[in-house]
Amino acid sequence: MPELPEVEVVRVGLEEHLVGRVVSSVEVLHPRAIRRHVPGEADFVGRLVGSKITAVRRRGKYLWWELADGTAVLAHLGMSGQMLIQPQNEADEKHLRVRIEFADGGPELRFVDQRTFGGLSLWDLVEVDGTVLPSAVSHIARDPMDPLFDIAAVARALRARRTEAKRALLDQTLVSGVGNIYADEALWRVGLHWARPADRLTVAQARDVLTAATEVMAEALRVGGTSFDALYVNVNGESGYFSRSLDAYGREGEPCRRCGSAIVREAFMNRSSFHCPRCQPKPRSRRR
DNA sequence: AGGGCAACCTGGGGGC
DNA sequence: TGCCCCCAGGTTGCCC
Missing domain, CATH: 3.20.190.10 (MutM-like, N-terminal)
Structure with missing residues (x-):
């Protein structure tokens, strides 16, 4: 789980x-x-x-x-x-x-x-x-639920990464606890494409995507987490209910809950990424 | 130093 | 029914 x-x-x-x-x-x-x-x-x-x-x-x-x-x-x-x-x-x-x-x-x-x-x-x-x-x-960064989580410092570190925004969110040495589902959900909430270069985020965008990750994980926790099947259960074998609240992850072809466009699935890091093509437009290629 | 990718596993589901 | 290929909420280790 x-x-x-x-x-x-x-x-x-x-x-x-x-x-x-x-x-x-x-x-x-x-x-x-x-x-x-x-x-x-x-x-x-x-x-x-x-x-x-x-x-x-x-x-x-x-x-x-x-x-x-x-x-x-x-x-x-x-x-x-x-x-x-x-x-x-x-x-x-x-x-x-x-x-x-x-x-x-x-x-x-x-x-x-x-x-x-x-x-x-x-x-x-x-x-x-x-x-x-x-x-x-000792190498794992503080997670967003940690009372000592320093969002300003993490936002600064995120903007220093020369990689895509999602890859940075998944890096447990930058911020821990975020995986494939909640990274996609956080990016959907703030309207950022997974491939947006982290070092081209504004200070506000960096802070906002971290806040969104914090909020979506807190909401999921309140309903027992995300379970698609019996593999993800609590100590009593019970499933959580957050899968019904997902906006992007696993929703390929279904309408975006914000704009109605069909959610797109793309291969990324040997796994899947889901995003709304209208709310989360693909970044223009990096100029040098 | 830091980024990117293959490897580590089992099983379920879809296509043929 | 069966086989084969693809897919899955992650991390490490090794390459460049």
């Missing part, structure tokens, strides 16, 4: 179900589910068993839970990862990758991931620019 709103929905669910609990067992059913943990899977399991979960946090699309010993279990859902809280007697999901049980004997945590692009890892907590993060996340 990739983008910020969907990950935040999971974070809230994990916070409710995990804080204060002590891990009693960890079962890894697929080797790719434990990633980037150099000491290996056995070390990961050994360090996790007996540990107490003290907090569940998120930056962008990464989420993690802090352990009492100053380390953190970092999770990324990739393209298809789910975190499910399930009764112990519930049948295993087809793509169950990791099962974590707790000393209280209550519901277990299951990491389910069809495409195995997601995974768990264990890191030391470090302080970066005044915020405590797992060390593997």
Whole structure:
């Protein structure tokens, strides 16, 4: 469940179900589910068993839970990862990758991931620019929901990029949490084509597209995120409702809700981009 | 240094 | 029905 709103929905669910609990067992059913943990899977399991979960946090699309010993279990859902809280007697999901049980004997945590692009890892907590993060996340920029998100500074950095506006919005080292859906939605809201050079945005346009991204993600979060199918669900397996509110993403051939023109789909970065040809005109080629 | 692209996977859907 | 090709909310690593 990739983008910020969907990950935040999971974070809230994990916070409710995990804080204060002590891990009693960890079962890894697929080797790719434990990633980037150099000491290996056995070390990961050994360090996790007996540990107490003290907090569940998120930056962008990464989420993690802090352990009492100053380390953190970092999770990324990739393209298809789910975190499910399930009764112990519930049948295993087809793509169950990791099962974590707790000393209280209550519901277990299951990491389910069809495409195995997601995974768990264990890191030391470090302080970066005044915020405590797992060390593997230190390169990820603050997301728009972060109280210390500095929109003026990010707008300035966005305008310094010599690349297309959408590519910059998707760069997690510039602003985190924005993915393919919400980038298209933000660009539609402010009437900018995805290929507009970032360094030719006005100060106001740069600020406005970041504001639009913030707002569309906040709206999505309020209704549980965007779900097109059962792959994107909260910890209880429930889908969000924002897909019905999308204005651009996935609407090829359907009328723009602002001007009625048919939404266009184009290939971009080995994926799809959706825009309104009238509200978001293609930029003229760059002059030099 | 920073941008761009292939690679990492599984499964669903459409066309033939 | 089956096969094949295309598509999918992401990130990393390596090339230039």
